[in-house]
Each structure stands twice: as structure tokens, then as C-alpha cells.
Amino acid sequence: MIQVSGHPWSISLRTRCILCLVGFALQHVAMPCVAVEAGTKTTVPIYRSILDDKAAYHGPERDEPDASGIKEIGIGFFAPSQSGSGVGRNMWRGATLAVEKANADGGYRGKPFRLVCRWADNPWGAGSREMTRLVYEENVWAVIGSIDGAATHIAEQIAVKARVTLLSPLSGDSSLTHTAVPWMFCMPPDDAAVAETLVKLAVEQKGFRRIAVLNSADHDGRAGAVEILSALGRRQVRPVVHLSFDRSQTDFSQQIDRVSSASADAIFLWGEPDSSARLLRSLRDKGINLPVFGLAIFSLPSFLEKAGDAANGLITCRLAWGNDETRWTDFARDFEARFGEKPSDDDAVSYDAATIVIEAVRKAGLNRARIRDAVSDMSGFTGVAGKIAWDNGGGNLAKPQVVTVRGGQLCALGE
Numbered sequence: 087m088i089q090v091s092g093h094p095w096s097i098s099l100r101t102r103c104i105l106c107l108v109g110f111a112l113q114h115v116a117m118p119c120v121a122v123e124a125g126t127k128t129t130v131p132i133y134r135s136i137l138d139d140k141a142a143y144h145g146p147e148r149d150e151p152d153a154s155g156i157k158e159i160g161i162g163f164f165a166p167s168q169s170g171s172g173v174g175r176n177m178w179r180g181a182t183l184a185v186e187k188a189n190a191d192g193g194y195r196g197k198p199f200r201l202v203c204r205w206a207d208n209p210w211g212a213g214s215r216e217m218t219r220l221v222y223e224e225n226v227w228a229v230i231g232s233i234d235g236a237a238t239h240i241a242e243q244i245a246v247k248a249r250v251t252l253l254s255p256l257s258g259d260s261s262l263t264h265t266a267v268p269w270m271f272c273m274p275p276d277d278a279a280v281a282e283t284l285v286k287l288a289v290e291q292k293g294f295r296r297i298a299v300l301n302s303a304d305h306d307g308r309a310g311a312v313e314i315l316s317a318l319g320r321r322q323v324r325p326v327v328h329l330s331f332d333r334s335q336t337d338f339s340q341q342i343d344r345v346s347s348a349s350a351d352a353i354f355l356w357g358e359p360d361s362s363a364r365l366l367r368s369l370r371d372k373g374i375n376l377p378v379f380g381l382a383i384f385s386l387p388s389f390l391e392k393a394g395d396a397a398n399g400l401i402t403c404r405l406a407w408g409n410d411e412t413r414w415t416d417f418a419r420d421f422e423a424r425f426g427e428k429p430s431d432d433d434a435v436s437y438d439a440a441t442i443v444i445e446a447v448r449k450a451g452l453n454r455a456r457i458r459d460a461v462s463d464m465s466g467f468t469g470v471a472g473k474i475a476w477d478n479g480g481g482n483l484a485k486p487q488v489v490t491v492r493g494g495q496l497c498a499l500g501e
Contacts, residue, residue, distance in 0.1 A: 408472020
């Protein structure tokens with residue numbers, strides 16, 4: 087028995103030990119984390135970011151020998167090979183060209199590479215099953231995908247459990263790599279970099295302060311809006327109006343009336359491409375000709391075709407981020423000879439993603455962990471879309487390339 091404030095409390099030895107541990111934690115863990123230099127008033131915060139250290143995998147699989155009895159080398163493709171928007175189709179064609187060129191060059195030790203496609207339009211339901219089949223039934227050595235942030239998050243969750251590399255050639259969702267999952271790599275500059283670039287242009291260079299933010303009410307739209315608001319906040323700018331819209335929406339009168347009454351001087355439009363194109367057309371039809379800034383996927387032909395003349399004047403960033411004329415000319419020649427059309431940026435980025443996987447397999451052999459290591463070590467790889475510079479989470483540090491739309495064509499800003 088012990089006395090506390092005059093009342094008898096019966097405390098077991100186990101309870102007393104727990105209380106001692108809690109007290110120790112409060113003294114040594116919960117105290118503010120600062121380092122104080124003796125004799126000075128300087129305090130230095132010692133918190134760390136999750137991206138301060140390079141994401142790495144320390145499992146034992148890399149010590150296992152190469153798989154034997156393999157007749158072909160499967161590369162997963164988690165996206166539609168044919169798509170109404172054209173994005174999945176273009177990704178498939180870019181990856182296909184890379185695989186065909188690799189096989190013409192001998193494949194992997196005489197064994198051919200093969201693209202294995204699995205997809206379902208509902209990524210959270212049937213789509214997750216198809217991704218699971220890719221990695222557990224088809225036994226692919228890496229996966230390329232997908233067409234948006236939501237589907238890529240599904241693929242990422244399965245990839246990390248299966249311990250297989252996932253390369254995203256299209257999604258700009260910053261959260262894919264900001265969690266430092268060692269199996270995830272994203273090819274284009276992310277939405278955080280694109281939003282920062284466009285907000286800096288709009289606010290600091292063009293002087294816009296009354297900005298309307300319109301985003302689709304889905305994962306990509308909401309995530310992108312967070313990046314826009316953060317970039318605006320760093321410049322002490324608060325949107326005069328911030329509204330969302332549904333993917334299936336066709337009547338945008340509410341959003342248009344609010345933008346008009348707010349006396350905005352610029353619009354940031356972010357979200358699902360089809361509904362965003364409809365909203366952009368509606369804005370122009372109602373005579374609202376304010377400058378519009380949008381995410382990188384709006385630079386693709388699939389979006390520009392849907393937006394039509396309403397896309398003229400749109401300011402965005404290319405999905406590709408480099409401009410190596412020789413590499414692009416050679417790629418475009420081969421692509422047009424194979425598919426009868428000129429390539430776009432989504433073709434090019436997917437081609438580069440497949441090329442990275444192929445080179446990683448050739449370097450590392452048939453071992454998923456070593457393939458991951460080889461992809462990570464390919465920071466500095468220069469492809470058709472530009473040079474890769476992985477950050478510690480597997481995102482690309484390359485600077486976004488700003489463009490504007492004139493007559494349905496992309497032009498460097500200022501041309």
C-alpha cells in the first residue's frame with residue numbers, strides 16, 4: 087500500500103514499472119526536440135523529414151539466385167491498352183515500341199520481353215484484383231502504370247506487398263513518392279513542382295492576385311488543389327473562390343456564376359481531364375476569357391482534342407520535361423514507322439519507363455529486389471522525355487517545362 091494525497095491506492099509492481107516508463111518517456115521523448123549550443127541563445131530544430139534519407143529496401147531477396155526455367159520476361163502494364171481518352175493506348179504503344187526494340191536487340195540473354203496487360207475500369211474493386219494477378223500469377227518483374235493517381239495508389243499498395251518495382255509514366259500525384267516507398271518511382275515532375283512553377287508564374291511574374299481555384303471532386307483533383315493552395319499560401323495569396331465539380335457534371339452554371347461574381351483575374355483548373363475539358367468549354371462559351379492554368383496532363387492531345395478552341399491560351403506544363411531534339415527525332419521516326427502516327431508526350435514517357443525496366447533487368451538479372459536497386463541507380467538516365475533525377479522518395483526532380491496552347495499546338499511560353 088502507498089499513500090497519495092492522503093488516500094490509500096493499491097498499486098502493483100507491474101503498474102509501478104509502467105508508470106516509471108511513462109515518466110521516462112515524458113522526460114526524454116515528449117520534450118521539445120531542440121539542440122542548444124552552450125553559452126548562446128541559438129536553438130536548432132532537429133526534426134527530420136521522411137525524405138531526408140533515400141528510400142531503400144533491406145530485405146534478403148537480392149541474395150537469391152536468378153529464376154530459372156523462364157521462357158520470356160514479363161513486364162506488367164497496369165492501364166488500359168485501349169482507352170476512350172487515348173491515354174492508355176498511347177502508354178501501351180510507347181512501351182510496346184521499347185519492348186520490340188529490346189527484343190530485336192536480343193531481349194534478355196536471348197529470351198524475349200513481353201508486355202502483360204491487366205486492367206479494370208474500377209481500380210478499387212476489380213482493378214486491384216487485376217494488379218494482384220499481374221504480380222502473383224503472371225509473375226512480372228516490374229510494372230508500368232497507371233493512368234491517374236487513384237489507380238496508381240492501388241498499384242503501389244500491391245507492389246509494396248509483393249516487393250515489385252512500379253514505374254508511373256503519367257501520374258503527377260505527389261503523395262505517391264512523398265511517403266518514401268522504396269518500390270515506387272514516378273517519371274514526370276509531380277503536381278507539387280508543377281503547381282509551384284505555375285503559381286510562381288501567375289503571381290510573381292504576371293501579377294495575378296484574385297485567383298479562382300476549380301478542381302474535380304476526385305482523388306487527383308483534391309490532391310492537386312492542396313498543392314495549388316500551398317503554393318499560393320507561400321505567397322500570401324488566398325483564392326477569391328475555391329470550388330469543386332463532379333466527373334460526370336455537364337452543367338457548370340454554379341461554378342461559372344461564382345467565378346464571374348468574384349471578379350477573378352485568373353483561374354487554376356485541376357482535375358480529371360474529360361470533365362475539366364467540359365468546364366473549360368463552358369467557361370469560354372459564357373464569355374469568361376480569363377487566363378487558365380492547368381495540370382500537365384492537359385498538355386496531351388487527348389485533352390486538347392476534347393477542349394477544342396477553348397484550350398487556346400491555356401498555360402500548363404508538358405508531361406515530358408526535356409527537349410533533346412536528336413533523341414526525339416529518332417524516337418518519332420521509329421514510332422511513326424511502327425504506328426503510323428506522330429508520338430505525343432505520353433507515348434514518350436511510357437517508352438522511357440519500359441526502357442528503364444529493360445535496362446534494369448539486363449543489369450540486375452531476374453531478381454525483383456536487384457531490379458529495384460538497378461532502377462534506383464539509374465538516376466541520371468536520359469531518355470526521350472528528358473533526364474531522370476530521382477529524389478529520395480523515387481520522384482523526379484526535373485524542372486517542369488511551361489507551355490501555352492495556340493491553335494491546338496503547344497508553344498513555349500513567350501514564343
